[in-house]
Amino acid sequence: MARIAGSSGPRTEEAIRRAGLSLIATHGYAAMSLRQLAAEVGIQQGSLYNYFRNKQEFLFDLIRGHMLDLHAALDAALLPEGSAEARLTRFTEFHVAYHVARAQEVFICYSELRSLEPDNLAAVVAMRRDYERKLGDILDHGCATGEFRLADTRMATLAILAMLSGICTWYRPDGRLSREAMQEIFTGMVLALARGEAAEAVAVPPRRRGALRAGIG
Amino acid sequence: MARIAGSSGPRTEEAIRRAGLSLIATHGYAAMSLRQLAAEVGIQQGSLYNYFRNKQEFLFDLIRGHMLDLHAALDAALLPEGSAEARLTRFTEFHVAYHVARAQEVFICYSELRSLEPDNLAAVVAMRRDYERKLGDILDHGCATGEFRLADTRMATLAILAMLSGICTWYRPDGRLSREAMQEIFTGMVLALARGEAAEAVAVPPRRRGALRAGIG
DNA sequence: GTCTATAGTTTGATAGAC
DNA sequence: GTCTATCAAACTATAGAC
Structure with a gap:
């Protein structure tokens, strides 16, 4: 200071x-x-x-620079080939590591999209779609090979990204778990979600639909 | 207008x-x-x-009122007893329905915590912890009965909440899927994640740890 | 309960000396 | 590249008439 x-x-x-x-x-x-x-x-x-020329340009530079870093790092970490499980594992480990290492920047990229002016927003959203697509492709491939069983790969893409990206909202460097531990735990959860093997064997409990509806106003 | x-x-x-x-x-x-x-x-x-007396009070009233509604609605929807799977299913269906029905309010409750003054923030955070605990209890119970297999129930709690709450960031009323379809899809994913049955049977692929580290700067 | 008018700050951005 | 000084606009909040 x-x-x-x-x-x-x-x-x-x-x-x-x-x-x-x-x-x-x-x-x-x-x-x-x-x-x-x-x-x-x-x-x-x-x-x-x-x-910078103005406050908005400062924000855009921060977000854009980070998105470029993120893409480059993901491409370096991802396997071009291999089983869908292997690629999903790699994706998850990368995503967790990146969110742990640069939690602040990642958080801003999610939370400050609303503060971008239209042209700047469009540029960032396009980059983000690319990122989503890379995960989506892995899931689609896994469903095609039978490694994964997902009712809806688009929902699964959004669900997995939200689950992993949530890390940057609560992660603290001095927290209980090491980066490696978090990678292992989250990889386990993501793989279980993607395999979804026993999902259809469940006996769904009777639903009091009336009560549920009443609750959601 | x-x-x-x-x-x-x-x-x-x-x-x-x-x-x-x-x-x-x-x-x-x-x-x-x-x-x-x-x-x-x-x-x-x-x-x-x-x-309202000032702008801050307006925000706090919005958030607090919504949190009270959320808690009341959850308590009405949750099963007091039953298998962990049944309770987790009910929790997920409720959470999805609520986030679909009141996406804006839910989104504000997550994104504007930073805008609350210390006392107001403390009150909201306390209510949120209660909500997390209700899910955590279900997961703990399921692990105890053997219905669920989770490496870390605290991480699983945060992961599931992030995954479900992410809905309010992209959901649009005129979207592709009905509320019921989303409830079914997300329930399937959450249950698969919680059961995590095959997770330990995976052959983890060899990891180029060097490449991964280089990527996360 | 709503209006008009305004006090008192704070803000983003610019100009010009060094 | 940094400083000081300042402008014009926008903001929250208040006061008083109707």
Whole structure:
């Protein structure tokens, strides 16, 4: 926070990035003032405009940069071939590791889409669809080979992504479980969900549909 | 939007509630101005203060009221006894139905916790923990009876809630699937996840750990 | 209960000296 | 690249007439 006046450049840029991630993740983009951001970095508010043209551009740069990183990292981690189970395992391990390592950025990418202006939003949504498709392809393939049994692969895609991405909302570096433990636990749950073997053997209990309907107003 | 001037009362109150839910869900609490809210309702900005003391109280009332509804509805829908599978099925069906029926309110309850002042936040977090515990108890019970096989019931609780609550981020009333179809699909996935039967029989593929680590920066 | 008017802040963004 | 100073706009909240 305290800071000797003078030129910095790259150092300031990185400091702004980090402070911005932290403030936006904590309070949200709209609630973060540029004065607050500048104070966190230790510069004056007007100086921020050496690093972006306006507040919206700052947010977009953060989100876009992160999405590019995410895609590149996923492509490096994924198996091009192999059984659907192996690929799903790899996908899950990657996703958990990434969400644990960069929880703040991931969280912002989910929670601040609403703060993007239309053109910027469209660009980010397109990148996100690509990511969803990579998981969807694995699930489709697994259903085709019989490794997986899913009633609806689109719902399964959204369900698995929500389940894994939820990690960034509660994960803390000093938490109970190591990254490796979380990878193992979540891989187990995702595989069980995808195999879904015993699902149809269940005796569904009688439903008091009336009571349920009454409850949901 | 257009509106005849004059006294209303309860009608205005409900209009403010609905407009607030919509605006906050779309743009976020911090980004919603009271002028915007008043315009949506068709009254002047100062008149809002007949319905709340300040903006924060308005948000808290929305969230708190919804949490109370959620708890009451869950208690009405849940089975007090029965197999863990039956109770988990009931829980899932309820949760899906509620999130489909009141997606906006649910979404706000997740996304605007950050906008609550400390005391208000504490109250909401306490209510949320109760909700999590109800699911956690079902999972614990199922593991004890052997119906479920979960490596970590706390992680499973968070994973299932994230998976189900994710619905409110993408659900649209005019979507492809009916509420009933979604209930069935998600119940199948949740039960498969909880049973996790074949999970340990998997041959885990060899992992290029180096590549994975490199990917997560 | 609603209106108009306004007080008192805070905000994002710009201009110009160093 | 950073600072100081400032503008114009927007905000929450209040006061008082009807």
